[in-house]
Amino acid sequence: MHDHxxxxxxxxxxxxxxxxxxxxxxxxxxxxxxxxxxxTTVDVTKGYLRKDRHSxxxxxxxxxxxxxxxxxxxxxxxRILDTHPDAVIMVVxxxxxxxxxxxxxxxxxxxxxxxxLALNMMDVAQDKQxxxxxxxxxxxxxxxxxxxxxxxAEGVKHLADMIRKAQxxxxxxxxxxxxxxxxxxxxxxxxxxxxxGGCR
Amino acid sequence: MHKRLxxxxxxxxxxxxxxxxxxxxxxxLGVRVGKHLTMITRQPIKGPVVVAVDGMEVAMxxxxxxxxxxxxx
Numbered sequence: 635m636h637d638h639x640x641x642x643x644x645x646x647x648x649x650x651x652x653x654x655x656x657x658x659x660x661x662x663x664x665x666x667x668x669x670x671x672x673x674t675t676v677d678v679t680k681g682y683l684r685k686d687r688h689s690x691x692x693x694x695x696x697x698x699x700x701x702x703x704x705x706x707x708x709x710x711x712x713r714i715l716d717t718h719p720d721a722v723i724m725v726v727x728x729x730x731x732x733x734x735x736x737x738x739x740x741x742x743x744x745x746x747x748x749x750x751l752a753l754n755m756m757d758v759a760q761d762k763q764x765x766x767x768x769x770x771x772x773x774x775x776x777x778x779x780x781x782x783x784x785x786x787a788e789g790v791k792h793l794a795d796m797i798r799k800a801q802x803x804x805x806x807x808x809x810x811x812x813x814x815x816x817x818x819x820x821x822x823x824x825x826x827x828x829x830x831g832g833c834r
Numbered sequence: 835m836h837k838r839l840x841x842x843x844x845x846x847x848x849x850x851x852x853x854x855x856x857x858x859x860x861x862x863l864g865v866r867v868g869k870h871l872t873m874i875t876r877q878p879i880k881g882p883v884v885v886a887v888d889g890m891e892v893a894m895x896x897x898x899x900x901x902x903x904x905x906x907x
Contacts, residue, residue: 700862731890734864 641682641689643718644797646713647742648726650737652696653754656784657726658694666694668719670761672806685794692717696790699734709818715745724793725753727757729781739775740805748800749777752759752793773813776803777803839902840883841874843879848904855901863892865902 641739646654655666662681679694695714696707696758703709715723732753743749753768772779776797782789807817836851850869853860864887865871874884874891884891885897 700858702858704859710845731864731888734890737862737864803872828890 642722642797644683644692644693644724645691645695645714645718645721646724647695647738648697648705648754649699649717649728649731649738652726652728652731652735653698653727653784654697655694657754657782658692658754658785659788660787660790663693664824677710678704683794685797690797692724693721694746698738700738703747715742719747721745721747722797723749724752724797724800725749726754729753730762730764731755732771737762740808740824741783743775743777743803743808744805746802748802750793750796751775751779752789753778753779753781754784756781759784774808776807776811777801829830835906837871837904837906838900839871839885839904840896840899842873842876842885842904842906844873844875846906851903851905853902855898859866860894860902861897863894864888864890865892866892871904 646658648654655668657665658666658679658681659668661683664679664681666679681694682690683690683692693714695711697707699710700708701712703712722796725739725742727739739751753766753771753772759766766781768779768781778799778801780789780793780796783792784790804817809819813823843850845850847870850865850867852867854891869887871885871887871902873898874886876883882893883896884893
C-alpha cells in the first residue's frame with residue numbers, strides 16, 4: 635500500500651515453520667520470536683526496510699497452508715491479505731518441502747498481486763541433498779525466485795534487492811510453460827528476473 | 835488391495851487413489867491423489883493419524899483419514 639511516504643507494503647506469507655520470522659528479522663533487523671516448531675507467529679509483526687532509495691513496510695504474516703482458513707492463524711493471514719490489496723507478496727517456501735509450499739504460493743499468485751518467492755532453508759536442503767533449481771522455478775512461475783538461508787543471512791541481501799522486481803504472474807502462462815509451450819506474449823509482460831530491464 | 839487410510843497398519847504404505855473428504859484440506863498439506871504414503875502412527879481413543887509423505891509427517895483427524903482410499907503396496 636502506498637501511504638503518504640510512498641512506502642510499499644510487503645506481506646511475508648508461507649506455510650508454518652518455513653522461516654518467515656527468521657527471514658523477517660534479517661530483512662528488518664527486528665526481533666520477532668523465532669522457534670523450531672510451527673505456529674510460533676499467530677499475530678502480526680511489522681518492520682521496516684530501507685534499501686537504496688526504496689522504503690518498505692514488511693509484515694510478518696502467520697503461517698498458513700491455504701487461503702481457505704481452517705484455524706485462527708490462517709484467518710489472520712487471509713484477513714491481512716484482504717486488507718492490503720496493494721501489497722507485494724513475498725511467498726516463503728521451505729526448500730526441502732517445495733511441493734507443499736507451492737500450493738499456497740499458487741493460491742496467492744492466483745489473486746493477482748505482484749509476488750516474489752524466497753526459497754528459504756537452502757542450507758537444510760543441501761544437508762539433505764535436495765537440489766532445488768531456483769532459476770527454473772523463476773522461469774516457470776514468472777516471478778523472481780531467490781534462494782535464501784535466513785539463519786546465516788545468505789541470499790537475504792539479494793532478496794531485498796529483488797523486492798522491487800516482484801511480478802504479477804499468470805496461472806495459464808505457468809500452465810503452458812509446464813506443458814513445454816511458450817505462453818502468449820500478452821500473458822507475460824516482462825522477464826521475471828530483471829523486470830524487463832535486461833537480464834544478468 | 836484398497837484400504838481406508840485410517841485402516842492402514844503401522845509401517846504399511848500405499849498410494850492415494852481417491853479422497854472423499856474436502857480435497858482442499860489435505861491437498862494443501864501435500865496429501866493428494868497419486869501420492870505414496872506410509873503409516874507412522876494411529877493415536878488411541880480415536881486420536882489423529884500421522885502419515886509420512888515426501889519425507890514429511892502429516893497429521894489428520896481419524897475421520898478425515900477414513901475418507902482417503904489407499905491402494906496398499
